[in-house]
Amino acid sequence: MDVEKQATLAVKSAEDIVRIRREVRSWAVESKFSLVDQTKIVTAASEIARNTLDYGGGGQLALEKVRQGERRGLRLTFSDQGPGIPDIQRALTDGYTSGSGLGLGLSGSKRLCNEFYLESKPGVGTTVTLIRWK
Amino acid sequence: MDQIPIMKIGDCLLVSIQVDMHDQLAISLQDNLTTRIVQTRARGVMIDISALEIVDSFIGRMLNNIASMSRVLDAVTVVVGMQPAVAITLVELGLTLPGVRTALDVDRGLALIRRLIDDEAGS
Numbered sequence: 001m002d003v004e005k006q007a008t009l010a011v012k013s014a015e016d017i018v019r020i021r022r023e024v025r026s027w028a029v030e031s032k033f034s035l036v037d038q039t040k041i042v043t044a045a046s047e048i049a050r051n052t053l054d055y056g057g058g059g060q061l062a063l064e065k066v067r068q069g070e071r072r073g074l075r076l077t078f079s080d081q082g083p084g085i086p087d088i089q090r091a092l093t094d095g096y097t098s099g100s101g102l103g104l105g106l107s108g109s110k111r112l113c114n115e116f117y118l119e120s121k122p123g124v125g126t127t128v129t130l131i132r133w134k
Numbered sequence: 135m136d137q138i139p140i141m142k143i144g145d146c147l148l149v150s151i152q153v154d155m156h157d158q159l160a161i162s163l164q165d166n167l168t169t170r171i172v173q174t175r176a177r178g179v180m181i182d183i184s185a186l187e188i189v190d191s192f193i194g195r196m197l198n199n200i201a202s203m204s205r206v207l208d209a210v211t212v213v214v215g216m217q218p219a220v221a222i223t224l225v226e227l228g229l230t231l232p233g234v235r236t237a238l239d240v241d242r243g244l245a246l247i248r249r250l251i252d253d254e255a256g257s
Contacts, residue, residue, distance in 0.1 A: 036218075
């Protein structure tokens, strides 16, 4: 997979989430995503950014414009050095939450993307990767 | 800090969300709205989200909370103006907004609020 453009954004505060939404939107527009696809990737980014902040204690987002053959898309990699997720299977279940949310962040975001990868080690941190192809 | 204005029309309160919602703004809206419902003895709350480009689970939870709080304070809540792309995304996300009534636009929203209040009065 080729990376055509890359940026790193902090996920340290609620304002950062607003900034991330704006940035992902502008990259999705630039990549000529349809309005629905823009909305999906921005919503997924908002969900995962909030998880990174609330559960991971903050972290960062690597935003990339990628190309694979003829396909172009956006890859978002959120990483934190938080407590990690002890039970990934359960964390990916609709309605399950360890906090006060609705428990839709991970499972819902997965549905809004074409590719979704979750890596987590208790005590080390969590990395969530989202790809939305145009 | 910026705030979301709350307008009073008859016995309804109208909130039009024109800015990107962040946490603090959502919390202050809930506080202000509940205070205004009691102050003005409003029977209906209409929330216009036509300017919102996304509704994530955080904003969804805020809308749910407002609807629940209003109900306890004897007011009905109707959310109006959701953009089609937002509706599609919301459904895929799995957000169902139980307890939140919706209408396509402000006119229909007001009519729905009127009907809901009348229904309650009749029963």
